[in-house]
Amino acid sequence: MQLDRLDLKLLAELQKDGRLTNNDLSERIGLSASQCSRRRARLEDDKVIRGYRADIDRQKMGMGLLVVISVTLATHNRDNAKRFARLLADLPEVLEAFSLTGEMDYHLKVATKDLAALSHFVNEVLLPHDSVQHVKTSIVLNVLKDFEGLAVDPDL
Numbered sequence: 001m002q003l004d005r006l007d008l009k010l011l012a013e014l015q016k017d018g019r020l021t022n023n024d025l026s027e028r029i030g031l032s033a034s035q036c037s038r039r040r041a042r043l044e045d046d047k048v049i050r051g052y053r054a055d056i057d058r059q060k061m062g063m064g065l066l067v068v069i070s071v072t073l074a075t076h077n078r079d080n081a082k083r084f085a086r087l088l089a090d091l092p093e094v095l096e097a098f099s100l101t102g103e104m105d106y107h108l109k110v111a112t113k114d115l116a117a118l119s120h121f122v123n124e125v126l127l128p129h130d131s132v133q134h135v136k137t138s139i140v141l142n143v144l145k146d147f148e149g150l151a152v153d154p155d156l
Contacts, residue, residue: 008154010039015149018052063111070104072134084131093121
């Protein structure tokens, strides 16, 4: 899909604040509100804009422990990978999951209430699953950078 400079400006502004009205956008990017509305609708229809969400503070929601979990599968075949993917889809503790090349098969970004909840998650959910061979946990001490949006530079 071809995005022009105005599309990129619109996307940059919406990443900062997804609640902007078309009137707000028009003031910020120099288009009429109706042009902003048409562009936004096209970007939504084309799935460039996948949705709008509230950015909720996990610690204020009682999920104070952030963990990166590396997982190795028991066997490397399509059925086992699908079983593991189905497991992850039903686990609200898993914030993000990545299939990898290299030593470990997956990295999971997981949030739990505390160490006891993490222990339960690893020992009662992940390890007993048929698809899992090995699990390695790393507790996050400090978050140095959180995702705040894609780099959208209309001046490139």
